Amino acid sequence: MKLTCSKFEQILKSGRLALTAEIGPPKHTSPEGVISNARLLKDCVDAANVTDCQSAVVRMSSMAASLHILQNGLEPIFQVTCRDRNRIAIQSDLLGAYSLGIKNVLCLSGDHQVFGNHPTAKNVYDLDSVQLIQLTRRMRDEKLFFSGEAFKAYEPRFFVGAVANPFADPFEYRVDRLEKKINAGAEFIQTQCIYDMERFYRFMEMCTRRGLHERAYILAGVIPLKNWRAARYIQTKVPGMIVPEDIIRRLKDAEDPKAEGLDICVEQIQYIREQIKGISGFHIMAINWEEAVSGIIRRAGLCRSETPDKEKE
Numbered sequence: 001m002k003l004t005c006s007k008f009e010q011i012l013k014s015g016r017l018a019l020t021a022e023i024g025p026p027k028h029t030s031p032e033g034v035i036s037n038a039r040l041l042k043d044c045v046d047a048a049n050v051t052d053c054q055s056a057v058v059r060m061s062s063m064a065a066s067l068h069i070l071q072n073g074l075e076p077i078f079q080v081t082c083r084d085r086n087r088i089a090i091q092s093d094l095l096g097a098y099s100l101g102i103k104n105v106l107c108l109s110g111d112h113q114v115f116g117n118h119p120t121a122k123n124v125y126d127l128d129s130v131q132l133i134q135l136t137r138r139m140r141d142e143k144l145f146f147s148g149e150a151f152k153a154y155e156p157r158f159f160v161g162a163v164a165n166p167f168a169d170p171f172e173y174r175v176d177r178l179e180k181k182i183n184a185g186a187e188f189i190q191t192q193c194i195y196d197m198e199r200f201y202r203f204m205e206m207c208t209r210r211g212l213h214e215r216a217y218i219l220a221g222v223i224p225l226k227n228w229r230a231a232r233y234i235q236t237k238v239p240g241m242i243v244p245e246d247i248i249r250r251l252k253d254a255e256d257p258k259a260e261g262l263d264i265c266v267e268q269i270q271y272i273r274e275q276i277k278g279i280s281g282f283h284i285m286a287i288n289w290e291e292a293v294s295g296i297i298r299r300a301g302l303c304r305s306e307t308p309d310k311e312k313e
Helices: 007-013 032-041 062-070 087-099 129-141 171-184 197-210 228-237 245-253 257-275 290-299
Strands: 018-023 047-050 076-081 104-108 159-164 188-193 217-222 281-284
Touching: 007 018, 018 032, 018 217, 018 290, 032 047, 032 062, 032 290, 047 062, 062 076, 062 087, 076 087, 087 129, 104 129, 129 159, 129 171, 159 171, 171 188, 171 197, 197 217, 197 257, 217 257, 228 245, 245 257, 257 281, 257 290, 281 290
Parallel strands: 018 047, 018 281, 047 076, 076 104, 104 159, 159 188, 188 217, 217 281
Antiparallel strands: none
16 A cells, blocks of 8 residues: 555645635435535645534534545545544544545544434543544554554554634633643644634634644634624534624624625634734635635635745744
8 A cells, every 4th residue: 555645734744824624424325515515625725624423413424425525636634523433433434534545534522412413322432532633643653553453554644633622711721632632643733713813812822832833733713604693603502612792793784794704704814824823724614605615715815826835933
């Protein structure tokens, strides 16, 4: 088996700003939606997260959707959650995914099942996300299964990522939690969506003081909003999220809320790029609005011809 790193990893290691998007698999068996989104996004971004039953709602498996996306010209970031699988099943999926040509993995705990469409289902959480990161790196770097048994050959050589939420409380613990994930072996980090710029500025100040941006590539997460109701929902119903009231007011007062939502997203990217140190790219989560991604990238000046090498911090 030829061992080569992913395009996404190559982009980050080259010092260029990386761009990722997100694709949610469907709640049915047809791959047409993910294929359409892959074709729409493949010339805009370097890779796309393929969510793993997000919000604990049953969907097509992340592995199957990742393969459909890969076969249609877009590199997937295969999400694996700890909620539904024990360590035997997780390792089996990791081996299977790598055998299919999937080279990026994002390790998550997973939303609790009470938030989904099977609230009485039993969760597993045999591992937590920090352990999953550590053990996935162990498979790659030490050629060992989680049990300590050695690989005879063909270990999975994933580019290993994790997530960070700068907005949950207690605030100081968020950087400690991120550092634990980097110590465990996370090589890239995607943040929760950012609306409170002042708090994110402070979060990244703490990260750069500790040198975390030099040990892992940090991608800032943004979500364009379609209307004020979506903003209010995130503000009041999504744990660990902050949406400032002035954003809701802007969307309420706008003649065209969608256009205003895109304007806000572009402004956020430009502010982060110009004012906040330690960022290696952007994770654009246009939920059920994938067609907006290319315009956001163009207007924010992130097109490939317009993005010079990232300044070394």
